[in-house]
Amino acid sequence: MNTWNVAKLVAAKDLRIEARSRVITNQVLPFAAIAMVMFAFALDNENDALLVQVAPGLIWLATLFSLLILVQRSFAIETADGAIDALRVAGIDPGGIFLGKAAALAAQLVALETILIGAAVLLYHTEIRLGGVVLLVTTVLAATCGLAFVGTLYGGLAAGIKGRETLLPLLLLPVVAPVLIGATRALEAAFGTGKAVLADGWPWLGLLITFAAAFGVVGVLAFGPLLDE
Amino acid sequence: MSTTANTASTDVPPAVPTSNAADLTQPSGAPPSAKKTRRRTSGTGTRATRVLGISSLIGLVWLVAFGLAFSPADYLQKQAVRIMYIHVPGAWLAFLAFGVTALCSGVYLSKPGRSLIWDRFAGASAEIGVVFMAVTLVTGSLWGRLTWGVYWQWDALLTTTAFMFVTYIGYIAVRNLGGTPQARAKRSAVLGLVAALEIPLVHFSVNWWRTLHQKATITPGGDTKIGGLMLFSLMIGVVVFTMIYAWLLIHRQRVLAMRDAVEAHGLDRALEERRHEGAPR
Numbered sequence: 001m002n003t004w005n006v007a008k009l010v011a012a013k014d015l016r017i018e019a020r021s022r023v024i025t026n027q028v029l030p031f032a033a034i035a036m037v038m039f040a041f042a043l044d045n046e047n048d049a050l051l052v053q054v055a056p057g058l059i060w061l062a063t064l065f066s067l068l069i070l071v072q073r074s075f076a077i078e079t080a081d082g083a084i085d086a087l088r089v090a091g092i093d094p095g096g097i098f099l100g101k102a103a104a105l106a107a108q109l110v111a112l113e114t115i116l117i118g119a120a121v122l123l124y125h126t127e128i129r130l131g132g133v134v135l136l137v138t139t140v141l142a143a144t145c146g147l148a149f150v151g152t153l154y155g156g157l158a159a160g161i162k163g164r165e166t167l168l169p170l171l172l173l174p175v176v177a178p179v180l181i182g183a184t185r186a187l188e189a190a191f192g193t194g195k196a197v198l199a200d201g202w203p204w205l206g207l208l209i210t211f212a213a214a215f216g217v218v219g220v221l222a223f224g225p226l227l228d229e
Numbered sequence: 230m231s232t233t234a235n236t237a238s239t240d241v242p243p244a245v246p247t248s249n250a251a252d253l254t255q256p257s258g259a260p261p262s263a264k265k266t267r268r269r270t271s272g273t274g275t276r277a278t279r280v281l282g283i284s285s286l287i288g289l290v291w292l293v294a295f296g297l298a299f300s301p302a303d304y305l306q307k308q309a310v311r312i313m314y315i316h317v318p319g320a321w322l323a324f325l326a327f328g329v330t331a332l333c334s335g336v337y338l339s340k341p342g343r344s345l346i347w348d349r350f351a352g353a354s355a356e357i358g359v360v361f362m363a364v365t366l367v368t369g370s371l372w373g374r375l376t377w378g379v380y381w382q383w384d385a386l387l388t389t390t391a392f393m394f395v396t397y398i399g400y401i402a403v404r405n406l407g408g409t410p411q412a413r414a415k416r417s418a419v420l421g422l423v424a425a426l427e428i429p430l431v432h433f434s435v436n437w438w439r440t441l442h443q444k445a446t447i448t449p450g451g452d453t454k455i456g457g458l459m460l461f462s463l464m465i466g467v468v469v470f471t472m473i474y475a476w477l478l479i480h481r482q483r484v485l486a487m488r489d490a491v492e493a494h495g496l497d498r499a500l501e502e503r504r505h506e507g508a509p510r
Contacts, residue, residue, distance in 0.1 A: 153423065157403070157416060157419060157420060158403075161406045161407075161408065161416075167399070167402055167403065167406070170395070170398070170399045170402065171399045171402075171403070171420075174392050174395045174396045174399070174427070174431070175396070175423070175427050177392060177431055177434070177435075178430045178431055178433070178434035181434045181435065181437075181438050182434055185438070203437075207433070207434055207437070210430075211430060214426060214430065215426075218422075218423060218426060222419045222422070222423070225338060225415050225418075225419060226415070226416065226419055
């Protein structure tokens with residue numbers, strides 16, 4: 001079985017588990033939504049201009065916090081029954097497992113981000129301009145790929161170790177800082193927040209793509225040694 | 230960078246066991262004489278490290294003399310400039326240490342034998358790096374308060390440094406998670422390499438973020454000319470700190486080797502006891 005087939009099967013399995021368990025819809029989405037409301041409490045919500053100004057950053061902050069939960073979840077289902085050992089013993093390509101898990105994580109993240117952007121429009125009065133839609137969609141996709149790759153890599157690293165729940169945020173958050181910076185600036189450009197110009201967003205998109213590519217390659221290469229403990 | 234690691238590795242006594250080492254009595258190729266063995270096992274020093282340690286101490290005296298007395302006060306920064314003689318060498322040392330960590334992690338993963346000595350060097354180096362990065366951050370913020378008026382600037386270099394600090398705290402946390410030495414080594418080697426990839430990305434993005442939003446950021450020592458005696462004092466600082474680093478690295482590596490040996494020994498004993506329990510009565 002080649003890498004792509006493995007990836008497809010692993011991704012389909014993960015998504016099927018999520019569709020049946022409904023942990024995402026019942027727990028992670030409400031968490032992200034309440035986080036968006038809490039942000040508005042923290043930043044004076046009588047001042048709409050301020051919320052519009054910081055909305056792109058808040059969307060990504062809520063995404064990052066949810067990412068931590070999603071990664072924990074993604075590897076909890078693997079380690080609970082020793083499923084990851086079974087995959088390993090089956091002798092299939094670790095790169096395929098990595099890509100599959102990352103793809104499933106990315107699918108969940110895209111759904112989450114779409115809802116968060118919708119929440120920003122509803123709660124923070126963010127306006128989506130027609131001209132910025134291409135940048136908006138590509139930014140969301142590129143940032144999601146980067147987050148999914150890093151999340152899967154670090155999730156695999158911490159999988160099966162005691163104390164990973166507390167350790168994962170410490171490991172993951174510094175690494176995804178470039179995504180937070182890049183995706184926030186690109187989204188500001190797409191929304192036209194403040195004085196942001198659309199053209200300013202494209203270099204940031206380049207950064208996000210570089211980030212995703214770098215961690216994608218590293219993840220495929222490193223996942224083998226990581227699983228093979 | 231590599232030279233430090235290589236010289237350090239050759240200094241390590243060959244008898245330090247890499248794995249499955251139960252014979253704690255001979256951590257440094259101990260001679261048969263009982264009296265001598267006792268003295269050797271009481272520490273991790275050898276003649277080479279003693280020479281290195283004593284010369285770093287002498288160098289430190291030099292650094293204090295040049296840094297606090299011989300070098301002149303700055304025209305603008307007055308006496309505050311003297312912070313530079315620990316701040317800059319400390320930063321250099323932290324970057325060197327993290328570089329060595331990444332290098333040793335790479336060597337560990339790429340060599341077919343997967344010798345644990347590289348893993349221990351990587352770990353020891355990261356620990357020293359974190360300590361000196363803390364020194365750099367503290368002295369830097371004090372210096373910043375004196376010269377810029379604030380403890381912290383959202384400057385690219387500063388922010389990257391803070392991120393490095395947190396990243397390697399995480400690295401050390403992963404090292405201390407337990408498990409077999411081999412599992413620990415593999416995990417942390419991957420992390421050590423990923424961290425080396427992360428740092429340029431963070432630096433690049435923060436740099437870009439600041440330059441897009443505000444024009445001139447203050448860079449420490451950016452356009453100031455540095456006098457001859459100051460430069461000389463700074464060089465002493467860098468050399469002395471590097472010597473201290475090498476000394477600490479060698480010793481820490483040996484301590485870690487002993488710790489692994491103790492654990493392996495304890496495990497063997499526990500296994501032995503269990504076997505006795507299971508024996509027919």
